[in-house]
Amino acid sequence: MFETQLTRALKIQYPIFQAPMAGGVSTPELVAAVSNAGGLGNLGGGYLTPEQLRSDIQEIRQQTDQPFGVNLFVPEQSEESEEAIFQMTDYLNKYRDELGTAQNPMILKSSESFEEQVQVLLEERVSIFSFTFGIPSQDMIQTIKQHGIFVIGTATTVDEAKQLEVGGVDAIVAQGSEAGGHRGTFLKDASHALIGTMAIVPQIVDHVSIPVIAAGGIMDGRGLAASLLLGADAVQMGTAFLACPESGAHETYKQKILSTNEDSTQITRAYSGKAARGIETKFMIDMHQYRGTIPAYPIQNAMTRDIRQAAAKANSPEYMSLWAGQGLRLANNQPAASIVKQTIDEASILVQRLPTIGTADNK
Ligand SMILES: Cc1cc2nc3c(=O)[nH]c(=O)nc-3n(C[C@H](O)[C@H](O)[C@H](O)COP(=O)(O)O)c2cc1C
Numbered sequence: 001m002f003e004t005q006l007t008r009a010l011k012i013q014y015p016i017f018q019a020p021m022a023g024g025v026s027t028p029e030l031v032a033a034v035s036n037a038g039g040l041g042n043l044g045g046g047y048l049t050p051e052q053l054r055s056d057i058q059e060i061r062q063q064t065d066q067p068f069g070v071n072l073f074v075p076e077q078s079e080e081s082e083e084a085i086f087q088m089t090d091y092l093n094k095y096r097d098e099l100g101t102a103q104n105p106m107i108l109k110s111s112e113s114f115e116e117q118v119q120v121l122l123e124e125r126v127s128i129f130s131f132t133f134g135i136p137s138q139d140m141i142q143t144i145k146q147h148g149i150f151v152i153g154t155a156t157t158v159d160e161a162k163q164l165e166v167g168g169v170d171a172i173v174a175q176g177s178e179a180g181g182h183r184g185t186f187l188k189d190a191s192h193a194l195i196g197t198m199a200i201v202p203q204i205v206d207h208v209s210i211p212v213i214a215a216g217g218i219m220d221g222r223g224l225a226a227s228l229l230l231g232a233d234a235v236q237m238g239t240a241f242l243a244c245p246e247s248g249a250h251e252t253y254k255q256k257i258l259s260t261n262e263d264s265t266q267i268t269r270a271y272s273g274k275a276a277r278g279i280e281t282k283f284m285i286d287m288h289q290y291r292g293t294i295p296a297y298p299i300q301n302a303m304t305r306d307i308r309q310a311a312a313k314a315n316s317p318e319y320m321s322l323w324a325g326q327g328l329r330l331a332n333n334q335p336a337a338s339i340v341k342q343t344i345d346e347a348s349i350l351v352q353r354l355p356t357i358g359t360a361d362n363k
Pocket of ligand 1 (some may be wrong): 238
């Protein structure tokens with residue numbers, strides 16, 4: 001049941017992707033557990049150095065012989081004036097003071113290079129590659145595909161999906177505004193690309209001829225069944241897996257996921273300079289008062305890194321980035337394999353009941 005063009009192409013049993021979650025959340029254990037359960041585990045490799053990426057891929061392989069995907073961030077060039085950086089450093093010092101960490105730290109340019117990361121995927125013969133935040137050059141996509149790798153892009157509007165299809169991808173993640181984590185928007189300002197999953201999935205399905213994966217607010221079998229009815233070939237679930245034992249999320253973050261409701265998330269640029277949805281924190285609220293310019297991604301991300309790390313060490317969620325989607329109240333801390341199984345079991349029952357929906361039998 002639930003075999004689609006995409007599950008056949010990827011050689012997976014169920015149309016359930018565990019979302020790649022960079023920053024240590026999608027651990028090799030989580031990826032392998034989902035793939036072993038018949039879904040598609042995805043490693044969020046965006047922040048990993050080439051060496052870390054290779055080692056995580058090898059760790060996944062030790063734990064599963066099933067297909068899995070690796071996700072990277074398409075790099076963006078951002079410049080910021082010295083004044084904006086100086087002002088932000090000064091502003092952030094009050095948190096450093098509170099957390100007992102050094103003032104005016106050196107901001108390290110990230111050491112990961114997209115080309116080197118991609119080279120690792122080619123060398124390691126990863127079979128599925130997904131990306132977000134943009135679109136790699138057509139040459140790079142072709143090189144990756146020539147290595148037999150299935151390529152998946154991320155879109156938040158129909159125009160982005162069409163551009164990805166022209167760029168040569170094999171499938172598209174349609175990311176609705178409910179989604180936790182960073183917005184994949186790359187053609188316009190993220191505030192103009194906040195289309196809900198229910199609305200964006202069928203519109204993208206209508207305008208491209210490749211498989212679409214629905215993402216954003218999908219937490220269980222109801223979300224899976226609904227997405228398939230909207231024309232998706234699979235779902236990508238992030239928040240649903242955040243609190244499970246195999247997830248690498250910090251314990252305090254997991255507790256927040258399990259105790260916070262659907263009305264408690266906001267989209268913010270405060271932590272990274274790029275729009276992302278997370279549980280509202282004091283840091284996010286404070287930043288509304290900031291009168292200067294928030295530096296663009298990835299500069300702001302690098303500038304807040306020491307604060308987020310110190311906050312995690314101190315178990316202080318108000319200064320951590322608690323990325324999460326709007327399906328929060330449906331999250332649980334079951335093992336990843338149970339989440340996959342329950343989602344499939346529930347969707348199977350719903351689909352069998354479909355002929356009776358809207359009739360008196362549908363109780
Ligand atoms: C903690 C977290 C980290 C994420 N990191 C990534 C990432 O590295 N790459 C990516 O393509 N998407 C990332 N996402 C977005 C997911 O791919 C997906 O769009 C989202 O989780 C779907 O919404 P949901 O969280 O409501 O299930 C992340 C999401 C979360 C919650």
